[in-house]
Structures are given as structure tokens and as C-alpha cells.
Amino acid sequence: MTQRQERLFVLEASGGGRLFRVNADGSGKTFLVTGCRVPDGVAVDVAAGHIYWTNMGVPAENDGSIERVDLDGGNRTTIVPSGVTHTPKQLHFEAVGRKLYWGDREGMRVMRCELDGSNVETLVQTGQGADDREDERRWCVGVAVDPAGGHLYWSQKGPSDGGEGKILRAGIDLPDGQSAAERSDIEVLFEGLPEPIDLELDHAQRLLYWTDRGDPPRGNTVNRAPMHPPNAVRSPEILLTHLMEGIGITLDPDGGRMYVTDLGGSVYTAGLDGSDRKEILVAQGNLTGIAHAVLVTGKGV
Known part of the structure; x- marks a missing residue:
């Protein structure tokens, strides 16, 4: 008899850089990978049996990378080598097109590639060179993809606590004849945000x-x-407060739950409306990315 089991895959940027797995209630913590170079974004492809994550590396050295392991932590492989991306942040696995998308902070771009790391593309470029890199309003961090709606979403965080953050969207693919630096289809959904980081989409409810x-x-x-907010409605709904430098978020729409990490070392769960908030892990180091997955018994659980 097949048994479905929920798992959370969490990145810890402290402690030498680690990827661990826990049950949805926070129990059963198991380290899968150590020695990651400041890991930040994580994504899971259950069908193929892979976990992917980004390594920020040292931002001044332009040495970010993306790695992959099996669900049990075996067969660790670098798929996007050091320097191909500058400072990769949130990572998104798009299951329909079967590609990886990520925000490249100091690279000032949104990128994607095939699941083996080939065909790396830049979809959005918000600046070029050292002078532009000093402007944190150009830094791309969070990323999400809506294949049904044909849109790519991303955040530009702005200065720390600066109130200049934005969330934007554009078509998934570059318009014909246009470049990543000069595409005409970019729309600003929200601006004047304190410091937006990671994004997630509830496709069924059309919520960001x-x-x-x-x-x-x-x-x-x-x-x-709303993923398509009316022009007159630009005030987001605040669901959870008092995070300690909130960063990672993942949704379980079928279970009606969200899971959130912060740099203070906690993993939170709550209903999709923010109700029934609980801390399922505390004091776990500097936590960054998180991904929820439903695994089948006998497949790396």
C-alpha cells in the first residue's frame, strides 16, 4: 500500500551551510548535505527524485552556483558552476516547462536553466557593472512562475528597511526582438514595500x-x-507579523498550510490566511530557503 508523507526541506546558512529534512510537524530532523556555500533557495522535483539549491557564495567574488542531490542526499552534483550566476537567491522549480528559475541578487537579473543546468538564460537584467550593483533597488531576490497565466514574478528588495522594495512581473519568455535589459512587458505590481524577499503562488486561488x-x-x-491586482487595489494583506528577518516561504495548498523560515532560526506554519500560527522549530541557526513536498514511501523518504 502506497503511503504519502509530507516533508519540509530547509536550508541553514550557518553551521557551514546545510540542507536538512523534517516532517511537517518539525519532527525527524535529518541532515542531508553539509558544506554548502551560503545556501539560500531550495526546490524539490519529486517526480525525478531531486532536490536543488542555490549557493550564494561570496557576493564580492561573483562565485554563486546551483547544486542537486537525490531525495536521500546522495549523488551530489553541481549543475550551474561557480561564476555562471553571481549571487543566486530564491530558486523555483517550474513543473510544467520543467525548468529552474532564480533571482540573482548582485547579478541584478532573473535567470533560468534546464534541470541539468544547461541552457542558462537571463530573462530580466536590471543593471550592469559595479556602479549599478551598489544600488540595492536593482537587486533581484524572489522569483515565482505562473505557467497558466504566462507570467514570471520577481522581487527587487531595495536597501535594508528602506521602503523601496518592489514586486514585478513580465512574460515568462522574452518578447521577440527584445533583450533582458530592455523588455517592454515589465509591470510593477507593488512598490514602496519595506524589503520583499521570497515569493510563492497559490495557483488555484490566484494569490501571490x-x-x-x-x-x-x-x-x-x-x-x-491577488496575482492580478486591480489598479485601484495595491495594499497587500498582512498575514503573519513579528518574524525575525523572514525569508523562506512554501505553500501546501492541498493541506491549507504555509511554512515560513526566518534568519532567527525558526520554522513557522500557519493556515493560508495566517490563522493557527505555530513554531515547529526554533533556534536552528540562520534559516533561509524552505520547500514542501509530498513523497511516496520507498522514494527517498
């Missing part, structure tokens, strides 16, 4: 969720808004 690390009361929160 994100974490924000800026100043309270609007910062250090989880927020949501």
Missing part, C-alpha cells in the same frame, strides 16, 4: 504570497495579494 524583512509594522511579515 511573499515574505518581507523590512521594518515593522509592514516588514518582518508574510503578505498576500
Whole structure:
């Protein structure tokens, strides 16, 4: 008899850089990978049996990378080598097109590749060179993809606690004859945000969720808004508050839950409306990315 089991895959940027797995209630913590170079974004492809994550590396050295392991932590492989991406942050696995997307912070771009790391593309370029890199408003961090709607979403965080963050979207593919630096289809959905970080989409309800690390009361929160907000409605709904530098977020729409990490070392769960908030892990180091997956008994659980 097949048994479905929920798992959370979490990245810890401290402790030498680690990837661990826990049950959805926070029990059963198991380290799968150590020695990651400041890991930040994680994604799981259950069908292929792989976990992917980004390594920020040392931002000044332009040495970020993306790695992959099996669900049990075996067969560790670098798929996007050091230097192909500058400072990769949130990672998104798009299951329909079967590609990986990520925000490249100091690279000032949104990128994607095939699942084996080939065909690396730049889809959005917000700046070029050292002078532009000093402008944190150009830094791309969070990323999400809506294949049904044909849109790519990303966040540009702005200065720490600066109130200049944005969430934007554009078509998944570059318009014909246009470049990543000069594409005409970019739309600003939200601006003046404290410091938006990671994004997630509830495709069924057509809702956009994100974490924000800026100043309270609007910062250090989880927020949501319609994926296609009416022009007159630009105020997001705040669902969770008092995070300790909120960063990672993952949704379980079927179970009606969200899971969130912060750099203070906690993993939180709550209903998709922010109700029934619980801390399922505390004091776990500097936690970054998180991914929820439903695994089948006998396949790396």
C-alpha cells in the first residue's frame, strides 16, 4: 500500500551551510548535505527524485552556483558552476516547462536553466557593472512562475528597511526582438514595500504570497495579494507579523498550510490566511530557503 508523507526541506546558512529534512510537524530532523556555500533557495522535483539549491557564495567574488542531490542526499552534483550566476537567491522549480528559475541578487537579473543546468538564460537584467550593483533597488531576490497565466514574478528588495522594495512581473519568455535589459512587458505590481524577499503562488486561488524583512509594522511579515491586482487595489494583506528577518516561504495548498523560515532560526506554519500560527522549530541557526513536498514511501523518504 502506497503511503504519502509530507516533508519540509530547509536550508541553514550557518553551521557551514546545510540542507536538512523534517516532517511537517518539525519532527525527524535529518541532515542531508553539509558544506554548502551560503545556501539560500531550495526546490524539490519529486517526480525525478531531486532536490536543488542555490549557493550564494561570496557576493564580492561573483562565485554563486546551483547544486542537486537525490531525495536521500546522495549523488551530489553541481549543475550551474561557480561564476555562471553571481549571487543566486530564491530558486523555483517550474513543473510544467520543467525548468529552474532564480533571482540573482548582485547579478541584478532573473535567470533560468534546464534541470541539468544547461541552457542558462537571463530573462530580466536590471543593471550592469559595479556602479549599478551598489544600488540595492536593482537587486533581484524572489522569483515565482505562473505557467497558466504566462507570467514570471520577481522581487527587487531595495536597501535594508528602506521602503523601496518592489514586486514585478513580465512574460515568462522574452518578447521577440527584445533583450533582458530592455523588455517592454515589465509591470510593477507593488512598490514602496519595506524589503520583499521570497515569493510563492497559490495557483488555484490566484494569490501571490511573499515574505518581507523590512521594518515593522509592514516588514518582518508574510503578505498576500491577488496575482492580478486591480489598479485601484495595491495594499497587500498582512498575514503573519513579528518574524525575525523572514525569508523562506512554501505553500501546501492541498493541506491549507504555509511554512515560513526566518534568519532567527525558526520554522513557522500557519493556515493560508495566517490563522493557527505555530513554531515547529526554533533556534536552528540562520534559516533561509524552505520547500514542501509530498513523497511516496520507498522514494527517498
